[in-house]
Amino acid sequence: MSQVFLGMPAPGAGNLFAEEQFPAAAHRELGNTQLRANLRHATHTIRDKRIRVVGELPDWEALRDAGSAIKDASMANLDQRLEEFEKNFTARGGIIHWARDADEANQIVTRLVRDTGSDEVVKVKSMATQEIGLNEHLEAQGIAAFETDLAELIVQLDHDKPSHILVPAIHKNRTEVRDIFLREMPQVDPALTNEPAKLAEAARLHLRKKFLSAKVAISGANFALADTGTLGVVESEGNGRMCLTLPETLITVMGIEKVLPNWQDIEVFMQLLPRSSTGERMNPYTSLWTGVTENDGPQNVHLVLLDNGRTRALSDKFGRTALNCIRCSACMNVCPVYERTGGHAYGSTYPGPIGAILSPLLTGIEAEENNSLPYASSLCGACYDACPVKINIPEILVHLRGEDVDSKRGKKLLPTQMDLLMKGGSWALSSGNHLGLLEKALPLGKLVAGKDKKIKKLPGIAAGWTSSRDLPAPPSKSFRDWWKSEKEGK
Amino acid sequence: MRIALFATCIVDAMYPETAKSTVKILERLGHEVIFPAGQACCGQMHINSGYMPEALPVVENHVKAFERSDYDVAVAPSGSCVSSVKHQHPVLAKRLGKPELKERAEAVGAKTYELSQLLTDVLGITNAAEQLGSYFPHTITYHPSCHGMRTLGLEDRQLNLLKSVGGITVEELPEADQCCGFGGTFSLKNSEVSSAMLDDKVKNICSTGASLCAGGDVSCLMHIGGGLSRSGQRPGTMHLADILASTREMEVAL
The missing domain is CATH 3.40.50 (Rossmann fold)
Structure with missing residues (x-):
């Protein structure tokens, strides 16, 4: 590696790409009930075994810290390590x-x-x-x-x-x-x-x-x-x-x-x-x-x-620890998303939580459909807990979501519903006064709700919610308003 | 003690009773509760959706509202929002190149507690029936939300408080540590996977025979409750604070 940085290193190629957006691939895989039964059985079996043998080691957390530290140290001087390896491997008759x-x-x-x-x-x-x-x-x-x-x-x-x-x-x-x-x-x-x-x-x-x-x-x-x-x-x-x-x-x-x-x-x-x-x-x-x-x-x-x-992945200071992965697969075995969709939904050779960060880090977030992979997680954190080298997968998933959103700025003719929601939300949620003002409209929510005080159908992206969940009717008064009248009014 | 309540946007707007319950519990213990009026939201919806510049004013607002020095500790009835305040705010500030904001955010984070954390670690509550007068004569089960369990490491704090409520029966939830599938905008963007996760959570809750599922995050409870309601099953959901606030004299209805 040169001391002079000459722009972004080359992206990876080969089998590192999602071929379709993750939700579409997941839709297909979710429909395969045999697959879901097989995966549930297999992942739960491996999970239980891992928990048992990890529990036997009193210094497991110290081992994870050591694994993480050794990997970090190795990555920090990867160029020198590789040359040292090449010298020693070659001296013993190997060819690099x-x-x-x-x-x-x-x-x-x-x-x-x-x-x-x-x-x-x-x-x-x-x-x-x-x-x-x-x-x-x-x-x-x-x-x-x-x-x-x-x-x-x-x-x-x-x-x-x-x-x-x-x-x-x-x-x-x-x-x-x-x-x-x-x-x-x-x-x-x-x-x-x-x-x-x-x-x-x-x-x-x-x-x-x-x-x-x-x-x-x-x-x-x-x-x-x-x-x-x-x-x-x-x-x-x-x-x-x-x-x-x-x-x-x-x-x-x-x-x-x-x-x-x-x-x-x-x-x-x-x-x-x-x-x-x-x-x-x-x-x-x-x-x-x-x-x-x-x-x-x-x-x-x-x-x-x-x-x-x-x-390329190494040059991303918020994502580079993904390279510490030792391919153990503990993260996918504990992942509730992987358990339900299986590995094919991720497209790439690397499925599951580690794949959802590694594939876009290797190829760049804009490559093919890899920008959908960082969203294939509820950020529950089971992967981070299980990772033997403590890769903070949820944090890198969030980082890559940021890279995805930023990569699209200024390139769209029209903002998406999500863009509008986030822009509006940024205004509403960045001030107590703004949010208070908006909360005055809470009683309007009652009009959308049925007689049972439940909202059962919403339009646009919110339809994803009401496809399988009700939403309660909002209260007539926010806590903020109650506090003002009950506590400060007195 | 002077305790600043961070109600969180979703409790403030959708579940005001939970914030009132939090105030009740703390006042019952003799503490003074203040509500910093500038507060709005922790910003995790924006951060977790990748809208970092849009998250910045939300985070800045939270830091500004809570960096006052006229309180001892801040509390929120949410593991997820406290995780965001403690962990995501400094990371966002670093990402956007704001070292000064990072320092201020870390200072606010250090003073901020999730409710069960505050009650157990700071206020020394080990028996809710005796020390808080909590009484709730129902059979419940309990879902430990992911961010509280994993990011904050709450362990059994919430469950132990619930178990010590007078009159209560707590049934163990099978596969309790599995995510309910909410994940913020994950439930919209990957709604089918989210629903598949929710299905299993709903089935597990119903298998316990409990009248309701308790938890420490209203967002997860809104998700689980929405699934229970849609499935037509009997159990509802209730926040830990509402159960702890319930007494013999003022019993919270199911």
Whole structure:
């Protein structure tokens, strides 16, 4: 990063966009009752598990503070950390590639795979490669990418999109999974039941051949440690360990924000991450690798460092802590909006509360329909409470709403109803006299109400309220007026 | 003690009884209540809707109305508005490059309490029946509003006060910590998601068999009450202050 600031850094591209306004997408998803039942069951199960294991740690809040402080410190000198990492990773035989955006990253990975002569790769679950649309890009280039994480495999076999960053097939129940396997898996046992163990066994048989034959693996990374040049992947199924150790070539795609200063920092994150994501004390597989180890594991080790809007997000002083995210998914598991709409409603690879801030921060608030994402929250704050690195998501949502409103100023032919309401409200609510004057009209509200003193139908944007809620008739006198006559009048 | 009442705009205009109840409780304890006449609103509707420059005069007005020194503490019968005063005002001032306003807002915020916070932490109320004479012979349930619960960290202050009211029965609300779906203009902009959240809250309230759902924020109660009313279900809603103000002699009607 240069000391001289040359304008706004480039926006992110790839799968970071809402394709329609959130309320419209939510309308469609809300209508899917099976989806809502699946999500309710799954999110509540993970929530309860997380609460249980977090409650076991007496120093949980101190760990959150430490996680937040380490991330802040890392971001404050990200340029130096990245160069330190590059030096150490390269010294151990790894090769670094810098990618400005999704397109560059896809091109680099394609070239690296082609250089091996292979036309297929096995993949470890990775958000960065979902973000850049790598599988689709490779397919267009004649390279087949096989997802090896069970849930990613389900989504890929179903030609669907992930709807959660940790549990990509959270929107499917096990009967739906069974049906996908029966339909899409060659050589599957036609008597396959919906028992989880049977489903896992079918996936295992399906994947085993790929693990043993693949020459190239592609992974993401949960963190990079600058002082040793080490990369790490945290996973549950062991598919990652197979991919990271068996093939000859390993290509990792990682966002630049994943770098941590020191080896010892993983002490904190290895406590925060499993508890926050799967609700486990410890994840089954943690793989760490530092460049190339001669005659052991992949002998060609690459890392693509991806910007794709991260420098842009870092330049936003009110939003930059969103980059501290460790992709645990606790925020979406506790979010009442996500629970009801599911991840597809957000459009972007990153759904839920973190997605509602991260996507517009990476792309810019004006990109496609991303300006609707910061409003996809009642600001209840459950996400902030659950976040292991204490990202104040509600505050950043509000900040981005401000960016959205400001981005439209002076560009509209006519003010919206919301603009008028806010302008009028600004006058009425900025003085006791103004509000007092307006309150003189309270009795008029009674005229709108029915005999039962309820208002059941309102026009314009207020119709959103009366679509499912009554409003009480206002009182005939404000408190302010009562105070004047009862207390000051005496 | 001299206590400045911040009624909040919605209580002032729509639920004046709740402000009167707040005054009653505090006067019953022997405190003097003043009502700074310049007050209007905390501005969170504007802030949460992204209209920051429009929020500025609202916030400036609140700070101006409450930075007088002739009172000891300020109180509002709302967790949400107090959260805004304590947390959003300084953030807005910082965003709009007003360091002097930020300092003044922080000073006002430090003196401002949510009602249950004031009663419990400052005035030492642990038993509403004994210390306030509160009497409310009904079965209620209780919804802890998000901003009070999470931003202010009120924990069980409101619930404990309610449980200590004479004659009352408090039924536990299933999934109490789940947002009711109000969220200010969220209920207009994302009205369908908001309604889906409200549906679950209404069902949970009705499952308790309570006559009403109590809470510490009239905005959330207006939302929940609107949903209950539309569903044709029996329970209504009532603010914590109104229940605490109810006595054997002057019982508040359901």
